Amino acid sequence: MDTHTFSRLVELTSYSVLLVAVAVVAQRNLATSIRLLRLEGFLLAMVSAVIGLYTGESHLFWVAAITFVIKGLAIPSFFFHVMHRIGLPHDAERSLTVPLGLMLASGLTLVAYHVGRPLALASPWITRDVLASSLGTAFIGLSLMIVCRKALTQMLGFLLMEDGIFLFGITETYGMPLLVELGIFFDLIVAAGVTGILLLRMGGDFGHVDVDRLSDLRG
Template sequence: MSQASQLLELLSYGVLLVAVAIVTHADLRTCIRLFGIQGFFLGFLSILVGWHTGDVHLYWVALTMIVVKGLAIPAYFEHVMRRISVGRGPERAFSTHAGLLVAAGLMLVAYHVSRTVAPATPWLTRDVLASSLATVLMGLWTMINCRKALTQMVGFLVMENGIFLFAITETYGMPLLVELGILFDVMVAAGVTGILLLRISGSFNHIDVNEMTSLKG
């Protein structure tokens, strides 16, 4: 196994580790910063893949990744957080232990599934694939586990990061235009969520999604 390959694996573990940290961490501000770190990890990962394959466009992808996901979106979310003054109340539906247990189970599922999917080249190991799938599931689990709408958005973005990781390990990244389009989508989603949250907290004085059960027909 080449050193580059080992480095790639290490970076993907970093992405997954951050995702697990987001699942369990109670503090919203920490979650947002952790998400930023994940963006940096993905950026470095893109640079590594680009260097290995010689694809120049992956450098651009890495740059936008770091700027948008590593800096812009966390900064924007922190701004929203300050504006709506999210309280420090109970943040998770499940306890930390239960959340970690489920996360471990989901990781097992991801590793089990990754055995049936062939990576694009031997250079990309199965573990990278598995951690990308696990990251997607962690994101979904974050959305289920948390009670604040802003954290749910973070979970959604973690899912998106997992999908990015999967794409880059399976296909060496999509064409630049597609990547930029997806990033733009994510940015718009984050922006809309921010505006919506401002509105919701303005109308209801909280952003607790549990209170939305009374809206059902």
């Protein structure tokens, strides 16, 4: 694989990651959001594999495989399970309308591009497109955590943010040591698991999963 094709491929994939993040903002169906998250996981696995092919570092294939299993399969399936178990409504409530949310997302991407300017110049390996789209994905994820009212959608935002950071890390460093990656995955699983269990308990005890209303619990 020559360098040009490689960087184009990475660019295209990173744009797809960004576009999927935007799509998560653009629709309000919880199930579709989770499906999009699954797509995000597949795309990230693909990026890792492509980088592994180009650099020839074998541990990246492991990263790709783990990403595929955890982000592409395990976490989305777990979320679906939680969703069915507590009978969540399909509507992912947000405190912003979709057009406004998309405007916010576009604005954040613009910020990501401007923030990415000095960073991109520092690294000869990486193109600014990849940098900006990974940062943009992370920003969008964070903003989603802010505007979402339900705990599960907040978790979606968190995972999206993590996806952005993962993309940033893997393209910037061409693969961190496997140990670090494993640590991050472990964190991720714990976070998703804790949220899921919390959700199940919340759904069971209060009959709702609205985070705003948790503040009623204050003494």
